[in-house]
Amino acid sequence: MRDIVRKLYETANLTDAELKALILTDDADAAQLLREYADEVRQRWYGRKVFLRGLIEVSSYCKNDCLYCGIRRSNKDADRYRLDMEKIFQCAENGYELGFRTFVMQGGEDGFYTDDFMCDVISGLREKYPDCAITLSLGERSEESYRRMKEAGADRYLLRHEAASEELYSKLHPSELSLENRKQCLFTLKKLGYQVGSGFMVGAPFQTADHLVEDLRFLQELHPHMIGIGPFVPHHATPFAKENGGTLQLTLRLLGILRLMFPKVLLPATTALGTIAPNGRELGLQTGCNVVMPNLSPVNVRKKYDLYDNKICTGEEAAECRGCLQRRIESAGYEVAQERGDCIETNTQET
Ligand code: SAH
Numbered sequence: 001m002r003d004i005v006r007k008l009y010e011t012a013n014l015t016d017a018e019l020k021a022l023i024l025t026d027d028a029d030a031a032q033l034l035r036e037y038a039d040e041v042r043q044r045w046y047g048r049k050v051f052l053r054g055l056i057e058v059s060s061y062c063k064n065d066c067l068y069c070g071i072r073r074s075n076k077d078a079d080r081y082r083l084d085m086e087k088i089f090q091c092a093e094n095g096y097e098l099g100f101r102t103f104v105m106q107g108g109e110d111g112f113y114t115d116d117f118m119c120d121v122i123s124g125l126r127e128k129y130p131d132c133a134i135t136l137s138l139g140e141r142s143e144e145s146y147r148r149m150k151e152a153g154a155d156r157y158l159l160r161h162e163a164a165s166e167e168l169y170s171k172l173h174p175s176e177l178s179l180e181n182r183k184q185c186l187f188t189l190k191k192l193g194y195q196v197g198s199g200f201m202v203g204a205p206f207q208t209a210d211h212l213v214e215d216l217r218f219l220q221e222l223h224p225h226m227i228g229i230g231p232f233v234p235h236h237a238t239p240f241a242k243e244n245g246g247t248l249q250l251t252l253r254l255l256g257i258l259r260l261m262f263p264k265v266l267l268p269a270t271t272a273l274g275t276i277a278p279n280g281r282e283l284g285l286q287t288g289c290n291v292v293m294p295n296l297s298p299v300n301v302r303k304k305y306d307l308y309d310n311k312i313c314t315g316e317e318a319a320e321c322r323g324c325l326q327r328r329i330e331s332a333g334y335e336v337a338q339e340r341g342d343c344i345e346t347n348t349q350e351t
Pocket of ligand 1 (some may be wrong): 048069070106107108109118137139140156158159160162200201230232233234235281307308
């Protein structure tokens, strides 16, 4: 197993069989070596820097019905909210003062956020914060919509592919959603010049090691600037309420694999990882991660952006997120970067 890890470190690739073996192994030695190599490669390209993204959760309304997600439309118990333009600007202002230089506007697919509305928000932010990156994570939209928002000043778009296998994708999503369209959106976003983030959940119901190999192969084809992965965490009011969640060990193993396969990629230590283990994000940082996305949403709506159970940083202490994260990052041996934190690879097709 150590030879496989070394080969991944040296060549940034493995055969399907080797990847599968590495995903399935419980060899602690191999996990340790993977962590060391992942940290070395991360430090080679990004030093000890950790980039912060201020996450503004704009809406918990969603027209979709993804089986794993707590804000799916058929969850009648969900407490819905949406932020208007003024609230979004307040969040950004607060974030800017706290030192954030990237704002991520994420939400359910909510028809309230028309292209006209979003373009006004984006151009307003662009004008007020010329030194900041504007990131969107609003799900699947038309090419025209993505183009207009790019022209208004958006820089990046996060859209996880969720599952690259048709068979698995269709078990996690209702039939009106298609993997083909999801992938098409990602290629369109890239073509339009967005820095693109994709990714998947680890340990989703029905997911096998073969499915994960397919996810890694799809990512090699897309070659995104950022890869967001986190454990699946069950939500009590979804069809997957009784399913097992993804594990810390498997998530860390995949993070290490991703860092070695995509040396220059931006790799967040996600909130879901911090939810399943108190030091989950710190362990992520030590296994190749170089991004953290603290919550900038107004404290009174944080519990309502309820994707999965026990989500961290949603209580009254939420206003302290920035300081708390800085301490966590430093305790893990890294430092908070002050800049926008773009991917150091500008043309991701060339490597
Ligand atoms: N509507 C946007 C944002 C979705 S929420 C979009 O479609 O991209 C952001 C991410 O949360 C999703 O991409 C999904 O991977 C993750 N997520 C949703 N439910 C989850 C759960 N139960 N456990 C872990 N992650 C979840």
